[in-house]
Amino acid sequence: MSAGTTKLDVVVSDVVPVNDLVTRFHFRRRDGELLPTFSGGAHVVVEMRDGERTRLNPYSLMGSPLDTREYTISVRRDDVGRGGSLFMHRSVKPGLEMVISYPVNLFSLDLRAKKHLMLAGGIGITPFMAQTAQLAGEGGNFELHYTCRTASLGTYADVLRERYGRRVRLYHDDREERIELDRMLSSQPLGTHLYVCGPAGMINWVRDRAAALGWPPETVHYEHFAAPQPGLPFDVTLAVSGKTIRVGEQQSLLEAIEAAGVDPPYLCRGGVCGQCETNVISCDGKFIHNDHWLSEEDHRSGRKIMPCVSRFEGRSLVLER
């Protein structure tokens, strides 16, 4: 059992297709009680029991934090991913009993801010659904800029426009509508905090421009769950538990460690939170680092790895686990 990952026994109370790619899932507690309180930006890790295989994927809670009768997540189908989203779309039906983690927030609002400027790309809209609901309930000052491929794939764009009117601005890629980022960043009042969730390229672009235009790092918040990338199988020796394991093509290193009966700490399973950071005792080969947690220096050192998203190619790898 991992720190902060106390489990909740839930039942799927509703499954709602939102558009061609996105489906929404509603969860209630099996015992009928209220779910734990959460804050906008929090995620849960959903356990997917798919035959022999168990996947643990993080999803942002998108309902209002003011209503804990149910949790809602929205899952974008990824036809070339590792199968978690396909499992959710194909196999999860109302009435199914599932297990999810307690909510954890690695993308929370800084409520000292005078204003909250939010930038969403694609399915990155989900944490903002909860954050805007939280802020609106408190009379908070926010502005949401949402980029999507087409109007029909603008998940919840209609809901947001209806709720918040001009505080929401939409940009459609197919209509060549682009955020005028520099002008937007330079015209924000002092005390604004910036939040960005979307594809890695968008996050990097926004962070780079904000830094160049003098936004202190404390005012820039971002979240990008890296899905574990498939890759060549590799062997790993776990020195502390005295086991040698093989990491499969479609498996993450963390999943392989867990499958061997070792229970390392984790929270986000997306290379963000730092919980599963693992020391490397020795290695002969090269690392494929996919996390957002370790510094570039750590990546170069070959002394640390984030087993939730990163892989290894080479002859031997010994971990302190």
Added chain:
Amino acid sequence: MAAKTIISRPIYGTLSPQPGTHHLFLADAEGALAITDMAARAPGGFFDGAEIVFIPGPDGQYVAALEALKPAQLHIAPSFASLLPRLRQTLTNAHMGLRLYLAGTEGLIGQAMQVALEAGIDHTSMQTEHRGSLARRMQCVHCKGITENVTTQPATCSHCGLLLLVRDHYSRRLAAFQGVCINAEDRSEIPPMEEIFR
């Protein structure tokens, strides 16, 4: 140099040029030297978009050195109180991209930081450098009165007259160190007063 004793005791860095669209400097007395030292390391043209607000010390020095940096604006103020309305106005109208640099005595850094915090700048986002006097701004925890320029340990509260131990316990909200009665049990016990915050 201020040493870290307890977690609330502020420590200060060395001013360094930050990326930004507007640079606002506030300094008193020897704090001007922190700005001129930084200018030697700053990229060319850095002060073209900079505004310096300066409170000269009793000797009136360093105004010319700051003029020589050719900032977009140089404002000389006789006291912190006199520049406060201007500072508030600047911060109220400012946009993200404004960077704040505070240099000089702890009293100046603390009070400017207090105003900037209210305007929404995180204290970790401000550049600070301590120069000059170590005199402290102190709040009497008993009568809540503020005494400026405290140099002795213990110190007398200028409001209620209690003899106070000047603690390292600092409040960013009040921009003051906390002073606690040093002889509450027996007021006739008067410890020697030493000048230690020079």
